[in-house]
Amino acid sequence: MAWFRKHLLTFAAMVTMTILLLPNVVVAIYSFNKPNGRFNVELVRFSLDAWKHPCGTSGICDSLSLSLKIGLTASLVATILGTMIAFALGRHRFRGRSATNLLIFMPMATPEVVMGSSLLALFLNIGMSTGSLAILIAHIMFCLSFVVVAVKARVATLDPRLEEAAADLGSRPLTTFFRVTLPLVAPGIAAGALLAFSLSFDDYIITNFNASPNSITFPMYVWGAAQRGTPVQINVIGTIMFVVSVAFVLGGQLVSARRARAAS
Amino acid sequence: MAGTRATEDLRLVQISKEFETFTAVQPMDLTVPGGSFFALLGPSGCGKTTTLRMVAGLEAPTTGRIHIGAKDITATKAYQRNVNTVFQSYALFPHMTVLENVAFGLKRKGDSAAMTKARQTLDLVQLEQVATKKPAQLSGGMQQRVALARAIVNRPDVLLLDEPLGALDLKLRRQMQIELKRIQSEVGITFIHVTHDQEEAMTMADTIAVMNKGRIEQLGDPATLYEKPASTFVANFLGQSNLLRAQITGAAVDGVMPASTHDHDVWVAADRVPDGLRDVWIGVRPEKLRLGDAGRNQIKGQVTDASFTGVATQYLVAMPWGFELMVVQQNDGSPRAGVGENVTLSWDPGHEFVLDQSQAEDAGSGLVDG
Ligand SMILES: Nc1ncnc2c1ncn2[C@@H]1O[C@H](COP(=O)(O)OP(=O)(O)OP(=O)(O)O)[C@@H](O)[C@H]1O
Numbered sequence: 001m002a003w004f005r006k007h008l009l010t011f012a013a014m015v016t017m018t019i020l021l022l023p024n025v026v027v028a029i030y031s032f033n034k035p036n037g038r039f040n041v042e043l044v045r046f047s048l049d050a051w052k053h054p055c056g057t058s059g060i061c062d063s064l065s066l067s068l069k070i071g072l073t074a075s076l077v078a079t080i081l082g083t084m085i086a087f088a089l090g091r092h093r094f095r096g097r098s099a100t101n102l103l104i105f106m107p108m109a110t111p112e113v114v115m116g117s118s119l120l121a122l123f124l125n126i127g128m129s130t131g132s133l134a135i136l137i138a139h140i141m142f143c144l145s146f147v148v149v150a151v152k153a154r155v156a157t158l159d160p161r162l163e164e165a166a167a168d169l170g171s172r173p174l175t176t177f178f179r180v181t182l183p184l185v186a187p188g189i190a191a192g193a194l195l196a197f198s199l200s201f202d203d204y205i206i207t208n209f210n211a212s213p214n215s216i217t218f219p220m221y222v223w224g225a226a227q228r229g230t231p232v233q234i235n236v237i238g239t240i241m242f243v244v245s246v247a248f249v250l251g252g253q254l255v256s257a258r259r260a261r262a263a264s
Numbered sequence: 265m266a267g268t269r270a271t272e273d274l275r276l277v278q279i280s281k282e283f284e285t286f287t288a289v290q291p292m293d294l295t296v297p298g299g300s301f302f303a304l305l306g307p308s309g310c311g312k313t314t315t316l317r318m319v320a321g322l323e324a325p326t327t328g329r330i331h332i333g334a335k336d337i338t339a340t341k342a343y344q345r346n347v348n349t350v351f352q353s354y355a356l357f358p359h360m361t362v363l364e365n366v367a368f369g370l371k372r373k374g375d376s377a378a379m380t381k382a383r384q385t386l387d388l389v390q391l392e393q394v395a396t397k398k399p400a401q402l403s404g405g406m407q408q409r410v411a412l413a414r415a416i417v418n419r420p421d422v423l424l425l426d427e428p429l430g431a432l433d434l435k436l437r438r439q440m441q442i443e444l445k446r447i448q449s450e451v452g453i454t455f456i457h458v459t460h461d462q463e464e465a466m467t468m469a470d471t472i473a474v475m476n477k478g479r480i481e482q483l484g485d486p487a488t489l490y491e492k493p494a495s496t497f498v499a500n501f502l503g504q505s506n507l508l509r510a511q512i513t514g515a516a517v518d519g520v521m522p523a524s525t526h527d528h529d530v531w532v533a534a535d536r537v538p539d540g541l542r543d544v545w546i547g548v549r550p551e552k553l554r555l556g557d558a559g560r561n562q563i564k565g566q567v568t569d570a571s572f573t574g575v576a577t578q579y580l581v582a583m584p585w586g587f588e589l590m591v592v593q594q595n596d597g598s599p600r601a602g603v604g605e606n607v608t609l610s611w612d613p614g615h616e617f618v619l620d621q622s623q624a625e626d627a628g629s630g631l632v633d634g
Pocket residue numbers: 283286287288306307308309310311312313314315460
């Protein structure tokens with residue numbers, strides 16, 4: 001009983017991790033399957049076919065590349081804009097500051113269906129056609145809030161005296177920004193950018209509202225394909241995405257662990 | 265290294281700073297001689313940091329000009345001024361190593377020997393062994409020395425130190441005071457040291473400016489400030505003072521003037537009395553008062569408290585009119601008095617200072633004569 005109590009936390013953690021990771025494991029296992037028929041729901045026999053031909057199903061790689069393009073562009077633009085907004089909100093007192101603060105939270109609080117449909121209404125009203133550009137604009141819009149929140153938290157902890165010290169030591173404003181300010185805020189910016197990318201890459205609802213037949217993103221493809229059958233390639237790409245993001249997170253933790261060790 | 269370069273005077277002319285409605289620094293004139301160790305002393309909130317920030321270029325003065333030598337630097341930006349600051353909070357760059365921190369200023373100037381010079385300066389502050397560490401890995405005293413090294417490596421015209429020893433414990437403080445003094449004489453840069461520790465200012469500085477409420481109350485060398493304070497504020501802020509309410513009762517005779525305090529006749533040195541003043545404070549430092557009747561001026565009282573501090577004994581002696589005088593007697597073998605004992609206190613004319621009675625006697629907090 002004492003032993004059980006002592007290890008309760010470990011036990012709970014393991015159960016949680018299992019529940020969290022099980023779907024990914026299942027996805028990975030099924031990526032090596034060769035199903036009978038169009039639905040990849042029953043393990044039949046081991047095969048590397050899907051891994052050898054990840055683009056083997058028509059449209060899948062087009063949708064993936066569109067999603068990557070939109071994800072990268074949206075996160076890049078949202079990160080740049082969001083960082084600037086975060087600095088403005090964190091550093092300066094200006095009229096409309098609290099209103100901006102509030103509005104920045106709106107996209108996070110609004111249900112996606114509402115946002116998706118109202119964006120569609122907006123685009124139609126101003127005569128803009130749906131498609132990848134509309135999707136991109138929508139993604140930048142909702143990613144922005146997350147970047148602002150992540151960067152602002154970092155800016156708030158930044159000691160303004162460090163920048164004064166840099167100026168005092170003869171550093172011009174631009175040099176100060178790149179040598180002192182940016183490196184110190186970088187973890188927040190990186191977190192915001194990663195979050196923005198994964199939100200954009202993942203989004204289905206808002207994207208679906210504003211898409212056209214030539215702008216099928218990966219989530220839309222998977223959803224559409226699921227009506228007719230689930231190609232094994234979906235599992236392959238899903239597994240790759242999972243491994244890549246785990247690698248990112250581990251890499252990030254390794255860097256910060258090394259920093260923490262150096263700083264302790 | 266001292267004397268290898270001409271260090272120029274820093275001159276503040278009618279400099280002032282207003283924040284919205286609050287005047288942090290009243291228009292002030294101040295000349296800091298090149299190569300000197302200058303201390304800016306004053307209570308919290310009196311405008312010391314604001315004055316330094318104006319010299320550093322981190323705050324624009326509301327009025328006035330700042331000159332270094334013949335150059336007027338008022339309009340130049342902080343990064344253009346050859347002035348460096350050791351910040352109250354050190355403000356070391358947390359993402360850089362100690363060496364990178366120290367080399368930062370030289371690198372901005374494109375000095376190709378930045379790293380070598382940074383290492384030499386780390387030697388000077390005895391931190392060569394932690395060059396590759398991050399600031400967070402260092403103790404408070406080490407961080408303070410890094411901040412100092414980061415500033416002096418640039419050989420500025422003026423080095424500003426904003427209470428750099430404030431965060432250190434007493435022992436380390438004393439050690440760093442000696443260190444700072446050594447470094448200053450070694451590099452020969454003008455140091456402006458801000459502090460609200462009067463002892464620190466007196467041990468370190470060639471010249472002290474005592475600030476109060478945005479004004480300079482008095483400027484002078486430590487001994488002058490201590491022996492001849494120009495105001496009750498300075499008298500009470502620099503060490504302890506006994507201020508006796510008194511009237512000058514006659515003209516000078518043989519260099520001394522008669523005065524009366526609470527119906528006791530005393531003599532004060534005539535050259536200490538400002539012209540034409542009648543109602544005065546006579547100030548006597550606790551160590552100038554003696555137990556016994558060896559001095560020419562004598563007052564009787566009763567010991568209410570005696571505390572032995574090792575090198576000295578500190579007494580509180582109640583006067584017949586209720587006021588308590590503080591007396592510090594060196595532990596030199598002379599007989600000690602006990603609590604309740606009736607004693608005679610004495611001092612010689614010339615050991616006092618005389619101030620105008622219209623000043624509040626407790627300015628800067630001190631003993632109050634009823
Ligand atoms: N940016 C500012 N805006 C408004 N008031 C300010 C500002 N900076 C300083 N003050 C005020 O100016 C006065 C002087 O401040 P300063 O920092 O120069 O004091 P100080 O002598 O350095 O005190 P301390 O010993 O506590 O550091 C204070 O009353 C402070 O509240």
